[in-house]
Amino acid sequence: MNEVRLLDHPVVEHRLATLRDKRTDRDTFRQLISEISRFMAYEALRDLGTAPVVIDTPVADGALARRVIENVLVVPILRAGLGMVQAIQEVVPLTEVAHVGLRRDEETFHSEVYLNRLPSDLSGRRVIVCDPMLATGGSLVQVCDLLVARGAHEVIALCIIASVPGIATFQASHPLVGLYCAAVDPTLNEVGFIIPGLGDAGDRLFGPPD
16 A cells, blocks of 8 residues: 655645645735645655756766656646646647546535546556545545546545545555545544534635636
């Protein structure tokens, strides 16, 4: 089973403090989600595929260097996952994006897929799933089910805040999926929100739905 990789760095903790604060305005919240997502992508993709190249610098010809050749598929879980995508694309040179939309039943907490733009064949592909909040774990399990069914070579989940029960649920279904988090919170409330968490990430990024 893959262990949870926790980004317990002071610069991440500093941003998390403001991200959690209910007084933080939407523009600042969006910027912080983006900054933390960059750190997470950097850590999660240390083994990104590269190839040697020869370049000329201003002072020497024929210098050896490396360039990224691996094309990563980024899968945001709508709608909150959208807030992480641009930051990951700014870090990773080669990416494609495929959206998956889930709608949660507020009584059962079960999510229904309403949008699936995943490629039918993911053989040999590395996939990064973006979901800022790993609460009950159900949504992330459903999306990873879809990815595994399409033959994804490696799946990595980036979740800014995860709950202890959500991690347990997710790892029981997908023990081989790498999970990166900036914080792990102890529990959920009666409506499935992470405690202490930060509220509804989608609402704080984009505003409440109509």
